[in-house]
Amino acid sequence: MHLENLRLINFKNYQDEFFDFTNEINCLVGNNGSGKTNLLDAIHYLSLTKSFLNSTDLQAIRHDQDFFSLMGTVRKEQHEFKIKCQLKKGEKKVVSLDGNVYERISQHIGQFPIVLISPNDTDIIQGGNEFRRKFFDGIISQLDREYLEYLIKYNYALRQRNHLLKHAESKYRIDPDLLEPYDRIIISMGERIYENRKKFLEEMLEPLQTHYDHISDNREHITIGFRSDHQTDDFNLDFMRALRNDLAAGRTNLGIHKDEYKIEMDGYPLKKFGSQGQQKSLIVALKLTQFDMLRSGNGFKPILMMDDIFDKLDEHRIDKIMSLVAGHTFGQIFITDARPERTFGIIEKIEADKKVYWIDEGKISTSEK
Numbered sequence: 001m002h003l004e005n006l007r008l009i010n011f012k013n014y015q016d017e018f019f020d021f022t023n024e025i026n027c028l029v030g031n032n033g034s035g036k037t038n039l040l041d042a043i044h045y046l047s048l049t050k051s052f053l054n055s056t057d058l059q060a061i062r063h064d065q066d067f068f069s070l071m072g073t074v075r076k077e078q079h080e081f082k083i084k085c086q087l088k089k090g091e092k093k094v095v096s097l098d099g100n101v102y103e104r105i106s107q108h109i110g111q112f113p114i115v116l117i118s119p120n121d122t123d124i125i126q127g128g129n130e131f132r133r134k135f136f137d138g139i140i141s142q143l144d145r146e147y148l149e150y151l152i153k154y155n156y157a158l159r160q161r162n163h164l165l166k167h168a169e170s171k172y173r174i175d176p177d178l179l180e181p182y183d184r185i186i187i188s189m190g191e192r193i194y195e196n197r198k199k200f201l202e203e204m205l206e207p208l209q210t211h212y213d214h215i216s217d218n219r220e221h222i223t224i225g226f227r228s229d230h231q232t233d234d235f236n237l238d239f240m241r242a243l244r245n246d247l248a249a250g251r252t253n254l255g256i257h258k259d260e261y262k263i264e265m266d267g268y269p270l271k272k273f274g275s276q277g278q279q280k281s282l283i284v285a286l287k288l289t290q291f292d293m294l295r296s297g298n299g300f301k302p303i304l305m306m307d308d309i310f311d312k313l314d315e316h317r318i319d320k321i322m323s324l325v326a327g328h329t330f331g332q333i334f335i336t337d338a339r340p341e342r343t344f345g346i347i348e349k350i351e352a353d354k355k356v357y358w359i360d361e362g363k364i365s366t367s368e369k
Contacts, residue, residue: 003074005072007019011062011063013038015062024352028040034355036337041060057087057088059210070083072084076112082099109145110142112303117304117305119305143298147192157189168245172248179243198226207293215284220265226260226262229259284313284320306336326352340356
């Protein structure tokens with residue numbers, strides 16, 4: 001699978017630009033703030049219908065404009081697909097495939113998978129459990145559309161239940177009939193999500209260790225512990241018994257939204273005891289494992305995007321990744337860098353179709369090598 005072309009209209013700092021990509025290595029070079037990462041964000045929109053940078057879609061609209069539009073052509077085997085994503089202020093975001101608008105945008109997720117390596121990935125290790133849940137949920141959702149539907153239903157029911165708890169007349173009592181439909185969804189969807197998370201984690205540990213060994217030269221053993229309220233013998237009973245505490249707190253205290261992932265190295269928390277190099281190695285290994293699982297689960301290679309990694313990784317880890325690139329482990333790749341001479345030095349030895357885009361304040365020029 002590869003992205004053949006992309007047009008951006010009023011998207012962040014792009015007014016109206018058209019990109020024609022090679023199906024192997026695409027390098028985006030230019031000064032910081034020129035729009036390189038914004039282009040990756042546009043590709044992220046075409047795949048996952050949302051930004052990896054901004055919390056709201058409105059932030060993607062160019063200043064002094066009232067809409068943005070993204071149009072891309074993706075080739076998957078012998079089939080060509082036209083993807084369009086548009087947002088106008090005051091209206092709902094619209095995503096269409098080959099001219100057919102999705103009734104629910106979530107139906108698009110998973111059809112055109114991507115893997116992104118970015119500076120923000122440190123949150124997977126350094127941040128709270130919500131960052132790790134988001135990361136693993138993102139992988140599973142691109143592999144299993146039903147799982148994404150479970151998450152959507154669960155999160156909706158959780159929001160409604162928390163609203164009722166927060167605005168209950170008493171902190172000690174609430175009409176159980178009000179909570180019952182949401183309780184039922186939270187319990188049933190939560191059990192399915194828990195089983196999927198547990199199964200996924202079991203499957204990913206071996207390839208994760210293999211990639212970490214390759215990057216770190218077989219130095220440490222990696223494990224990911226998983227704790228969930230659903231591991232109890234009777235979650236339903238525990239959930240009902242927690243109602244008094246839920247009312248006092250004004251929120252739901254038990255459920256898969258509290259699941260914890262604990263990343264350890266040789267039995268010690270990587271967050272506390274891992275060096276910067278070890279943490280960076282683990283992040284790269286996680287992303288390569290994500291790539292492998294998406295490729296295996298979908299039957300084709302996802303698009304790989306590497307945002308500003310040459311500044312964040314040392315030469316040893318870059319060499320390890322580039323050895324995989326040179327071995328054609330990946331399919332289409334997008335690389336951003338603020339130092340063109342460094343990019344050329346890294347990719348010039350790789351036998352592949354290469355295209356370089358010079359980005360300057362949302363304007364582009366290209367060269368092919």
